[in-house]
Amino acid sequence: MSSKKIDGVYRTRSLGIAASGVQDQYSDGKAAKVWHLYIGGKKRTDEYKEKLVGLLKKHNVQTVLDAACGTGVDSLILLEAGFTVKSVDASDKMLKYAHKMRWQRRKEDIFDAWEIGEGDWLDLANCEDSITHPEGGYDAVVCIGNSFAHLPDFKGDQSLHKKAIHNFYSMLKPGGILIIDHRNYDYIISHGKLPNSSSKLYYQGDRIHNIKTSVLNVDGETKMITLDYEIDIEGCGLSDGTEPVRVKDDGSEIHVSQFRLSYYPHTLKKFNALLEGVFGSDAQHTLLKDFEATVPENYVPSYLIHVIQKRE
Secondary structure, eight states: OOHHHHHHHHOSSOOOEEETTEEOTTTTSHHHHHHHHHHOSHHHHHHHHHHHHHHHHHTTOOEEEETTOTTSHHHHHHHHTTOEEEEEESOHHHHHHHHHHHHHTTTSHHHHSOEEEEOOGGGGGGGTTTOOOOTTOEEEEEEOSSOGGGSOOTTSSOHHHHHHHHHHHHHEEEEEEEEEEEEOHHHHHHHSSOOTTOOOSSOOOTTEEEEEEEEEEETTEEEEEEEEEEEEOTTTTOOOSOSOEEEOTTSOEEEEEEEEEEEOOOOHHHHHHHHHHHHOTTSOEEEEETTBSSOOTTOOOSEEEEEEEOOO
């Protein structure tokens, strides 16, 4: 059974196509509608902002391509921190919220100058109809939030992954950095679930009711990880009363919004090889665990963040 066939059988709904070469798992709008509930509010923003902005400033970054901007929440953080940001995403459903945010704050100079475009990682150079890439490249390309794992491996040789990483590389100026992450798939593959000590750094929403993990193995090899999300939408104006009902630990009933996202299971060893195959084995490459350089001995990270530099 090919990877493409596996993907077609295992999914329960059409993915849709947002841009050439990249399939849009957000095409039905379900995830986009409740994304702000999933990621959380100010507490998440403050902690996450400190880590991300600090990392970029450490590398003297000024210009950033947010290559998986989604609803624009990370771009907003970076804009307010003083970076020059260009933002792209393959999902028009997610971008709708980024455009709305830009429009609401269009009278502020940084938002008036903010360029947002629909584009995919396999053809980044041709986003020029919606954004203008800086001459000489960006100081940083950012692709985080486990976004890269959405890109499938239909051919079974990771050629699409390699092409996307090469395109990120081509967007960088000499000395620029790529910040890219993935979930701790080594743990998920071996345990069949997310880490118990799952980091709340990225997604701190107190309305996450449940996340179920499914692992698809074919001939002894893990081909796909699927997460089924249930988000509590009770009392926030998003429920029409037809959604599934769940019972919370306190016995109260809630309506939940459900969406499913599937991911390519990047193991650490293979992802290191993927990056260094493009940037070079001698490239400066740092691994952070939930944005920390050092963690306690028994700590199980939820996210592995790679910072790799293009040679001068």
